[in-house]
Amino acid sequence: MFEPPQRVNAGQASTPEPVSAEAMGELLFADAPHEPQGADQRAPGAQATMTIDDALGPDVTVPGPPEADQGQTRRTDLDDLIAHPDYANAQSTLRRLGQNGVVSTVAVGEASREASLAVGLGLAESLKHSGAQVLVVDMMIESATLHHLVGVAGEPGLTDVLARRVALRDAMNAPDELGGIRVLTTGATSADPVADLALLNQANMADLLEQAAGQVHAVVFLGGSIDQTVRHDDALAAVGGLIIGTDEPAGLPLGEQESQRLAQMSCPVLGLISINDALTSNGQPAQDDARHQSL
Helix, strand or coil: CCCCCCCCCECCECCCCCCCHHHHHHHHHCCCCCCCCCCCCCCCCCCCCCCHHHHHCCCCCCCCCCCCCCCCCCCCCCCCCEEECCCHHHHHHHHHHCCCCCEEEEEEECCCHHHHHHHHHHHHHHHHHCCCCEEEEECCHHHCCHHHHHCCCCCCCHHHHHCCCCCHHHHCECCHHHCCCEEECCCCCCCCHHHHHHCCCHHHHHHHHHHHCCCCCEEEEEEEEHHHHHHHHHHHCCCCCEEEEECCCCCCECCHHHHHHHCCCCCCEEEEEEHHHHHHHCCCCCCCHHHCCCC
C-alpha cells in the first residue's frame, strides 16, 4: 500500500521564517507587467456571466484532486491531499468549477495568514497570466492586510458590499503594480466586531459572487490561517472551495490536525500548495533573509 511521505519534524530541516506582507508582494510581483486598468472595463449595465472557459479555454490537461464520492459536496478524507510545487492542478480544478459562471476559491494558510497571502496572490497571478480577469478579496476583517500591501484605500470594501452600502463595481481597485488584478479590501468596520463578522454569511457572499460574474472570471478570497477561516464556515458555503498554502516542501501531505478541522467545513478543499516551491517555480526567489519579518 502506498505510504504518504512523512512530514518533516522540527529540527530535521530548517523552517522558512514568515515573510512580511510587503516583502511577499515584492516576491510575487517583482516581474509582473504594469498594465493599469480601470475598476471595470465592461459597458455600463453589462452583466453577462463571464466563465473562466472564456479566458482559459475548456481543455483540462492536469488531473484535479481525487474525490471519494462525486455526489458529496465536501471532502471528508484529506489523506490523499499532497502539496504541489505550482498552481497547475489548482488552476485545472478551478476551470472545471467555473464552466458555468464565475469561479471562486478561498486561499487559506495551513498555519499563518502570510501563507494565505502568498497562495492567494500567487494563484491570482497564475490565473491572470493565463488570460483570466481576477478579483482578489481580503476577507480578514479583523486583520486587514491587502490595502497596505498594494497601496490602496481600505474603504469602501468587502464589508460595504456585503452590507449593500455600495455595489461591487464601485468598491474594486486595480493597482498598477498588480498588472490588472483587481482587489477588494476589507472595507469599513464598526464598533461592533461581531456584527461586522456576521456579514460574512452564505447569502451575502452569494450576492457578491453574482455581482462579480459580470465583471471577472475568478474571485480569490484571502482567508488567513485555518483557525481564522473556520469561523466563516457559513460564508464558505457560497464559494467553490479552499486552496491551502503550506510552508512544507512539495510532496508532503496536509497535517493530521488540519485535515480533521477542514473535513467538517461546508466547502471542499481543492488543493495544497507548497508556497516556497511555488515561488521558485515561478522564477522568484524562495527566500530573502533581509525580508524575513512577520506582520
